[in-house]
Amino acid sequence: MAERSLVLGLDIGTSTIKAGLFTLDGRQVALATDEYLVIPEGSLRVEVDPEIFWKGACRVVRWVLAQVPNAPMHIVSLSVSSHGETLILLRSDGRPARAAIFTTDARAEAEALEIAASFEQDWLLKHTGQPELLGLWPACKIAWLRRHEPDTFADIAHFLLPGDYVICRLSGAVSAETSVWGSSMMVDLCTRDWLEPVLELVGVRRHKLPELVPSGTLVGRVTAEAAAETGLPSGTPVVVGAMDQVCAAIAAGNVRPGIVTASTGSVLALLATTERPIFDPITRISCYTHAVPGTYCVIPWNPTGGLVLKWFKDRFGEAEQERARATDQSPYDLLCRAAAAVPPGCEGLVMLPHLQGVLFPETDLAARGAFFGFSLSHSRAHFTRAILEAVAFMLRA
DSSP: OOTTOEEEEEEEOSSEEEEEEEETTSOEEEEEEEEOOOOOSSOSOOEEOTHHHHHHHHHHHHHHHHTSTTHHHHEEEEEEEEOSOOBEEEOTTSSBSSOEEOTTOOTTHHHHHHHHHHSOHHHHHHHHOOSSOOTTSHHHHHHHHHHHOHHHHHTOOEEEOHHHHHHHHHHSOOEEOTGGGGGGSOEETTTTEEOHHHHHHHTOOGGGSOEEOOTTOEEEEOOHHHHHHHOOOTTOEEEEEEEHHHHHHHHTTOOSTTOEEEEESSSEEEEEEESSOOOOTTTOOOEEEOSSTTOEEEOOEESOSHHHHHHHHHHHOHHHHHHHHHHTOOHHHHHHHHHHTSOTTGGGOEEEOOBTBBOSSSOBTTOOOEEESOOTTOOHHHHHHHHHHHHHHHHHO
16 A cells, blocks of 8 residues: 555544544455443433543544555544534633533523524525524523523633534644535524624624634644544644535535535435525525535435434344344344335335434424334334334325
8 A cells, every 4th residue: 555545534523433444545454333222211401521532533533544555654634523513612611511402402492582582584484595493403401501501601612513622632733614514503504604693692702613714624633632633643733624424515516506415323314415505485495605615505404314323223223233233243234134024115004213303304403203103913024114114205296
């Protein structure tokens, strides 16, 4: 292998952290994953220790480097993609001020209503690209913190998202890319800068937010401390990526107008690249910046796609998990193999996959999932297949 012939990609997903090594022409050489999310029982509030993102990133980097002989010496640079909406709060010493408020946590609905009442809906849509103001969005979570935890709020030096946090731990840089902050309600879609009227309303000063830079920007280099934890060479260039859905679209070749791609990870999303921002109050589809310079994208999405299968595996797949550990297999593969023997339609068993609300084609965060039509004849494999079919039909809708 030629010297300096690999790039490292890190993805901080909604439930899984991934690291991949690729040749300079895009061929995957190695991949490592770590499922970090434990879905809490009995609460719609979801908080996580920010350290899980960093420790998970360190694990997958070490695992992927171990798959390729002398991999560290061949790495040209690394980049980070991330899910949005999970709010991480740091003190001035870099330590978390509290647990991160996770992407699916919608506690801030009252604050969302108050922010929405402070601006014309058309103004919000044309500045942020977001047709709905929801408690999921970081601006609303920040307003909730300001109201309910004023002492903590006063102690916050930086508001970050997971990818920003990992970049900060890798290099010390406090930088971000606009697409991953697109649903924050705090970024102007057209100027690709912070939206001052919203910042003022929620009480955030610009210096407490990361510097917004284009995707592909070199923001720093791996520090000696990060090198010791990850196994990467000190001084490795760190480059800002983009929102995970945007990066997935690029990987599928969706880099120009007229292309639509689908992605089913923890969430389910479609992405269509456009040459200009699209603000449609009728279809109410969210618009974001694209990582490709000068382009935008519309993304209809729902918060529980593959996350439904993870929930089912975590709650009811103990046997598959135990067998998977014993045989070095994936518990998801074991569940899906059994489901493959069930006929299409699951013999009348149907599922609604909205375990944490629905965002498209209509927005209703109070929507909930359901299994119906089951009888004494249905097995666990039927329920697994019903989940798979539900997510597939959600995409078709």
